[in-house]
Amino acid sequence: MPIVTFLQRANTVLGLLGPDRSRAERVALFAAAASVGPSFEPGLQPRRTIDQAIATGVISATTLSLVTVAQSTIEGIGEAIIRGNGETRTAGRRLLFGVAGNLVAAAIAEGVARALPPREDERLRRGALRIAANRVARVAVLGSGLSFLFGVSDVLEQSDPRTRWMRRVPIALPLGVAASAWQIHLAHVRAESLGDQTIAQVSTRNSILIASGVGAGVIGLQFAEGAIAHAVARGMSKVAPSYNSVANPIGHLVSLGLLGGALATGYEYAVRRVEDGGSSIEPAYNDPPQNHTVSGSPESLVSFESLSREGRRFVNMVLSRDEISQVMGEPALADPIRVFVGLGTSELVEDRVDLLIDELIRVGAFDRKVLMFASPTGSGYINYVAAEALEYFSLGDCAIATMQYSMLPSSMSLTRTGLAIEQNRSVMHAVTGYLRGLDPAKRPRFVLFGESLGAQTMQDVWRHRTMEALNRDFIHSGLFLGTPSATEFAKAWRFDPVRIDPDGAIAEVDNFNEVLALDPAERERIRLVLLTHHDDPIPKFGTNLILRQPSWLGPVETRPAGVPKSSSWRPGNTFVLTGLDMVNAMDVRPGEFGRRGHDYREDIAEFVSFTYDLPCSAEQMASVEFALRDRELKWAEKRVVAEQLARARESVLRELKTWGISGTSDPDEILRSGLTQT
Numbered sequence: 001m002p003i004v005t006f007l008q009r010a011n012t013v014l015g016l017l018g019p020d021r022s023r024a025e026r027v028a029l030f031a032a033a034a035s036v037g038p039s040f041e042p043g044l045q046p047r048r049t050i051d052q053a054i055a056t057g058v059i060s061a062t063t064l065s066l067v068t069v070a071q072s073t074i075e076g077i078g079e080a081i082i083r084g085n086g087e088t089r090t091a092g093r094r095l096l097f098g099v100a101g102n103l104v105a106a107a108i109a110e111g112v113a114r115a116l117p118p119r120e121d122e123r124l125r126r127g128a129l130r131i132a133a134n135r136v137a138r139v140a141v142l143g144s145g146l147s148f149l150f151g152v153s154d155v156l157e158q159s160d161p162r163t164r165w166m167r168r169v170p171i172a173l174p175l176g177v178a179a180s181a182w183q184i185h186l187a188h189v190r191a192e193s194l195g196d197q198t199i200a201q202v203s204t205r206n207s208i209l210i211a212s213g214v215g216a217g218v219i220g221l222q223f224a225e226g227a228i229a230h231a232v233a234r235g236m237s238k239v240a241p242s243y244n245s246v247a248n249p250i251g252h253l254v255s256l257g258l259l260g261g262a263l264a265t266g267y268e269y270a271v272r273r274v275e276d277g278g279s280s281i282e283p284a285y286n287d288p289p290q291n292h293t294v295s296g297s298p299e300s301l302v303s304f305e306s307l308s309r310e311g312r313r314f315v316n317m318v319l320s321r322d323e324i325s326q327v328m329g330e331p332a333l334a335d336p337i338r339v340f341v342g343l344g345t346s347e348l349v350e351d352r353v354d355l356l357i358d359e360l361i362r363v364g365a366f367d368r369k370v371l372m373f374a375s376p377t378g379s380g381y382i383n384y385v386a387a388e389a390l391e392y393f394s395l396g397d398c399a400i401a402t403m404q405y406s407m408l409p410s411s412m413s414l415t416r417t418g419l420a421i422e423q424n425r426s427v428m429h430a431v432t433g434y435l436r437g438l439d440p441a442k443r444p445r446f447v448l449f450g451e452s453l454g455a456q457t458m459q460d461v462w463r464h465r466t467m468e469a470l471n472r473d474f475i476h477s478g479l480f481l482g483t484p485s486a487t488e489f490a491k492a493w494r495f496d497p498v499r500i501d502p503d504g505a506i507a508e509v510d511n512f513n514e515v516l517a518l519d520p521a522e523r524e525r526i527r528l529v530l531l532t533h534h535d536d537p538i539p540k541f542g543t544n545l546i547l548r549q550p551s552w553l554g555p556v557e558t559r560p561a562g563v564p565k566s567s568s569w570r571p572g573n574t575f576v577l578t579g580l581d582m583v584n585a586m587d588v589r590p591g592e593f594g595r596r597g598h599d600y601r602e603d604i605a606e607f608v609s610f611t612y613d614l615p616c617s618a619e620q621m622a623s624v625e626f627a628l629r630d631r632e633l634k635w636a637e638k639r640v641v642a643e644q645l646a647r648a649r650e651s652v653l654r655e656l657k658t659w660g661i662s663g664t665s666d667p668d669e670i671l672r673s674g675l676t677q678t
Contacts, residue, residue: 023098023150024071026172027143032064033176037183038573042196042564044535045581045597052202055580059573070139074105098147106140109133118548120495127547131571146172190566194556198564284635284642285312293363294318294338301359306344308407310380314340317384317635319391327392327627328620336391337363337399342380343407349419353426356403357434365399366434370612371444372400373431375424375458378413380404383451383481384635385593385628389605392624393614399444403427405457413453417486420457428461432473447612448478448528452538452598455480455530456487463488467501470528477527479611481600485542490530510534510560511595512606529611535562536598537581545575591633593625601628 039059040052047055078101112133116126149171191199288304289297294315296304307315315338324332341356365371372390376382382402390398405420406413413420435443450458459480462469470478483490490508493500500506504522508530509515515523532539540552549569556565567574585597593601605624609616616624 022072023143023147024068024075026150027071027139027146028064028067030146030172030176031067031139031142032060033173034179034183035059035063035573036177037180037187038570039577040184040187040199040202041567041570041573041577042187042191042198043567043577043581044198044537044540044563045584045587046198046200047202047580047584049202051580051584052199055576058576062572062576066135067139067142070136071143074102074136074140074143077101077105095148098150099144102140102144102147106137106144109137109140113137120548122547124543124547127543131547135571187566191564194565196564196566282309282312282639282643283646284639285309285316287316289315289318291318291320291335293335295340295359299362301355301362302339302341302345306342307340308342308344308380308404310376310382310407311340311342311404314338314380314382314384314387314402317388317631319388319396321396323627324392324396327623328395328616329623330395332396333394334368334396336394336396337365337368338387339363339365339399339401340380340404341402342404349423349426352403353423353430356401356427357430360399360401360431361434363399365401366438366444367442368394368397368399368444370394370398370447370614371431372398372447372449372612373424373427373458374400374402374449375420375454376402376404377452377454378406378408378416380407382454383449383600383604385601385604385632386449386451386479386481386608388628388631389608389624390612390614392627393609393612393616401427401431414486417453417457417460420453421460421463424457425461428473435474443474445476445612446474447476449480450478450483451481451600453484455483459483459487459489463492465489466499467503467505467528475527477529477611477613479529479531479607481531481604482536482538482598483530483532485539485544506530508532512603512610515607515610526611529607531600531603531607533562533595533597533600534560535596537578537585538598541575541578541582543575545578546571550574590636591629593629601632604628 036056036059039056075098078097110133113130116130116133118127118130188199191197291297292299294300295302296307296312296315304312318336318338321332321335324336339356339359341352341359343352345355346352360366360371370390374382374387380402382400387400390400403423405423406416408416431446435446448458450456458478485491489500493506494508497506504525505527507515507518507526507528510531510533515526515529518526534552540550544550552559552563553567553569553574559565582598586599587597588594588599588601593599595602605621605628608614609621
């Protein structure tokens with residue numbers, strides 16, 4: 001390769017690293033690279049290297065976008081002022097106005113932020129304005145410092161052309177990468193010294209490699225974003241020359257809008273794919289249940305075909321009398337009732353509610369000792385450990401009713417919480433109306449259950465209300481696992497417990513030992529239990545992480561067990577890392593109950609017995625605990641076997657079809673014969 005060509009290409013590469021970019025882009029390049037380091041702070045859950053790469057990429061790309069827009073806006077306003085005053089564009093004046101303009105912007109933004117101190121009860125609009133002002137102030141200070149460095153090189157070049165090479169030296173990206181490498185090292189050292197283990201699987205070497213890779217990705221992302229923004233700015237300058245000073249920030253806004261639109265389109269496509277998966281049927285549950293006390297049976301008003309994947313699981317996994325008697329060591333009183341009304345029964349909420357009540361009446365649910373109304377997670381899932389524990393402790397004399405509001409995972413069902421709350425409220429009105437017409441002595445013990453998004457959509461039936469409203473609705477007690485941070489009822493209770501719960505009937509605990517540690521009189525008053533693990537990210541994740549420092553990231557000595565002591569609150573980073581923790585919060589193995597993150601299986605049996613006032617002996621509790629684990633493992637094995645056999649059957653059918661003998665052989669018989677021979 002000729003030396004001239006090599007030098008030209010080297011010069012092009014150097015330009016991409018910063019010197020040929022606008023000042024706003026170089027500031028954003030430094031900020032994005034420097035943001036890699038803080039993204040390695042420990043979180044609530046163990047993190048793998050691939051998890052770290054995702055978090056780092058999201059944080060770096062977001063920083064790049066936001067800093068680009070903020071710095072472009074500051075520079076655009078400064079350009080307008082300079083031109084308005086007729087200033088000449090010498091290197092010295094660019095240096096002066098670059099530094100001064102950013103410092104003035106920083107002072108104004110910081111003043112706005114300090115005028116809006118954080119409050120627990122503040123509106124989102126107020127908190128967002130404070131954080132935006134605070135971030136703009138930081139960007140402006142950073143812009144001022146880098147403008148000084150860039151400006152000095154411009155002044156030197158203008159005064160002495162022989163120093164032109166200094167201007168070609170990239171500053172922003174190398175400085176940002178160096179800062180991140182040092183911060184990554186400090187994060188590991190501090191985590192190790194304070195006993196935080198959640199980033200133990202992320203090696204320093206791989207972290208630095210990821211940081212370098214992300215840095216390269218940031219350049220590519222910025223190049224694409226900048227190309228679109230510049231094209232928009234040039235077009236705007238031709239069409240509306242009078243707005244030339246703000247063309248650049250508008251171009252970046254348009255570019256980011258296009259990126260956001262592409263992401264939204266991808267999200268909608270993913271939603272449709274996941275919904276298709278939620279409506280698919282698992283081979284292990286192809287056959288309708290024969291027990292008349294569950295939905296989907298031949299006698300049921302709810303057709304088996306209308307049940308989704310989770311609905312079929314729920315009704316097929318009901319306990320039998322024999323199973324209950326064997327585990328509890330005494331005769332079961334009845335076959336448990338499980339009623340599930342899915343989205344496939346009707347498009348109208350009113351029709352689904354009517355069907356639910358009719359089904360409850362058909363199976364005699366209002367004649368049982370305990371009637372549980374359970375709100376499912378986004379996909380329609382009801383925790384089968386909780387359902388089975390209730391059936392064991394009540395000796396089968398119970399009924400569980402639920403209605404589906406989505407077929408998506410909870411993380412993708414957040415836009416449907418309003419529908420779910422209104423649907424649950426309609427069910428509550430119908431059930432309490434029926435209970436009101438019964439003899440008080442014959443009313444069942446009406447209890448509530450919700451896990452994750454189900455906890456939110458159940459509790460918020462009574463948002464803006466107090467425990468008195470639950471008393472009027474005949475609620476005996478309720479158990480909620482991993483209540484999300486967006487739950488209005490729980491937030492109101494935490495903010496003002498005396499107003500919401502003057503009698504002390506609500507308790508939030510991490511485990512059952514905390515219940516046992518309470519004063520007996522205090523323990524006796526408990527009716528609603530919020531079981532919330534300290535290291536569960538779901539009850540902590542929300543916009544509040546962006547707006548203000550959460551209590552669980554307060555002084556190190558006050559942090560509960562499971563919360564990293566070496567981490568600090570950074571609005572964007574904490575939000576992204578806690579969101580990533582939610583992905584790893586349910587990393588469980590069938591039959592092995594744990595007490596970590598969003599896995600509450602280890603404590604469920606004891607809390608079901610305590611909360612719903614269903615006492616049992618120590619021997620019965622131990623027997624139930626063993627049976628719950630054994631059933632979970634056996635059902636998991638059954639699902640795996642059924643799935644693999646279904647795939648094998650499809651493979652046999654495809655192969656026979658290629659032979660031209662489809663329909664002449666029975667694939668099931670072939671499989672049975674093959675399994676017998678092996």
